[in-house]
Amino acid sequence: MEYTVQKLGSLAGVSTRTLRYYDEIGILKPARINSSGYRIYGQKEVDRLQQILFYRELGVSLDRIKEIVTSPSFDGAAALREHREKLLEKKEQLELLIANVDKTIALTEGRMEMSDKEKFEGFKKKMIDENEEKYGKEIRQKYGDDTVDKSNAKLQNMTQAQHDEVTALAEQITVTLAEAFKTGDPADELAQKAAELHKQWLCYYWNEYSKEAHAGLAQVYVDDERFTAYYDKEQPGTAAFLKDAIHIYTGMKR
Amino acid sequence: MEYTVQKLGSLAGVSTRTLRYYDEIGILKPARINSSGYRIYGQKEVDRLQQILFYRELGVSLDRIKEIVTSPSFDGAAALREHREKLLEKKEQLELLIANVDKTIALTEGRMEMSDKEKFEGFKKKMIDENEEKYGKEIRQKYGDDTVDKSNAKLQNMTQAQHDEVTALAEQITVTLAEAFKTGDPADELAQKAAELHKQWLCYYWNEYSKEAHAGLAQVYVDDERFTAYYDKEQPGTAAFLKDAIHIYTGMKR
DNA sequence: GATACACCTTTACGCAGCGTCAATGTCAAC
DNA sequence: GTTGACATTGACGCTGCGTAAAGGTGTATC
DSSP, rough: OBBBBHHHHHTTTTOOHHHHHHTTTSSSOOSSSSSOOOBBOOOHHHHHHHHHHHHHTTTHHHHHHHHHOOTTOOOOOHHHHHHHHHHHHHHHHHHHHHHHHHHHHHHTTTOOOOOOOHTTHHHHHHHHHHHHHHHHHHHHHHHTTTHHHHHHHHHHHHHHHHHHHHHHHHHHHHHHHHHHHHHOTTTTTHHHHHHHHHHHHHHHTSSSSHHHHHHHHHHHHHHHHHHHHHHHSTTTTTTHHHHHHHHHHHHHOO | OBBHHHHHHHHHOOOHHHHHHHHHTSSOOOOOOTTTOOBBBOOOHHHHHHHHHHHHHHHHHHHHHHHHHHHHTTOOOHHHHHHHHHHHHHHHHHHHHHHHHHHHHHTTSSSSSOOOHTTTHHEEEEEEEHHHHHHHHHHHHHHHHHHHHHHHHHHHHHHHHHHHHHHHHHHHHHHHHHHHHHTOTTHHHHHHHHHHHHHHHHHBBBBSSSHHHHHHHHHHHHHHHHHHHHHHSSSHHHHHHHHHHHHHTTTTOO
16 A cells, blocks of 8 residues: 555644654655655555654654664564553653642642642652653662652552542542431432442542443442441441442443 | 742742743743842742643643633632543543553554554544544534544543453453363462463553452452352352462462 | 852743745646 | 646744853852
């Protein structure tokens, strides 16, 4: 299959200008130039463009990308695995930031206090991490454990922040559920709110939410005595009540 | 508390140049200018800078940020919640990309086939989303369901890719577990590999992994008949065997 | 008072990664 | 031969600063 600039551009979702620029900086040369000077791309170029876009997405500079894709000893699979690693790191970064946002929201809604210094912790940490990413290997060889410690501290902070949110949510569920239980009706507005909160709580642990899984878990709450004990702690029958509420909420009767 | 450019800069982790630039474009003016022309920032400016950095982190242009923070009818909490939403979207984006990478890795390691079009799906989807983000409200008002449909299609695709991986992993667990069961020893290398695979599988669903939770789930496999049935399908006793393997793997005896 | 030094100021150019003209050539269809 | 969708090169513009130049200020030390 052969492509002109526009064909390849629309295939890959980039502009023709971008393709010409990539040609200009020598990162993606067309397979050949036809008699009228048109750029003609082939299969190899499609694959290469894909790789380029992968790395670009990561925020890797075109210069670095050039090094990567023009290297003759280029191990595609290894590069992709590395690529994957970085994406995961970026995801962690994001989660850290989200935690920071949550904290700030909590602040504006009263309660917590945050010193000026604390306010910028998230950003500073980020910068530290970026430095580590750049100079990581050297630093690690030189200072070893210190770096590892920092990384661990970050992780602890993250899970701490997340843990705080989850705990607050769990508390809210308990309260709402106790209120709802008094009505005795799992279809009642309050019980449905508890189910909704429970869904939110669940979403902290599950990447994918499905009604089936939610309903399934509710069943486990009744079937598994450890869960049952937790929910029935204050008021026996609460676990079963929650199960009913969730089954109604999800529309699953099983 | 009052700050000069450098004080504020080091507090916030930005350069003095950045602060001067923010002054220049009118996004963050100092509280006052002292007799020598020095920029002096106060508490209000610290808070504002924090907001600016939040939005900057998101990739929002300084122009947009200016609109947001200079708006007199500025609801901080609402803005933060919106901010949070976008971060979550970005995280989804990332997960979509990771799925795309995984797919490509699987491709290079043989098996799967991927058409040229498919290769760029991730990127195209991303662009569509970006357009939606920009013009979302207008489009939604004009075309309503169409946009919603697109969004849903994206989600389906994402879970599809992830689902493929998870299915492959689950298959691998089944096979390994069946082999391991023959040895009859849950501490055996093969059984421990099955536990390891099970952990990986679990990590597709859980954001946080803990040994306690893993061991707890293993117990549920034995306690809950639906799970037991699934694992004992080919060979009764497999669920209990997996539980033992995981309890050894996690070092939890309970 | 001189000198050093860390801080501040404005002005101005440079960079990536393209978008966006402008001016012009080419191909297929009518 | 004209129209219209494609292609070409060349050049300038944009963001969000980094960085260097050329200079003023504040405090300490000699």
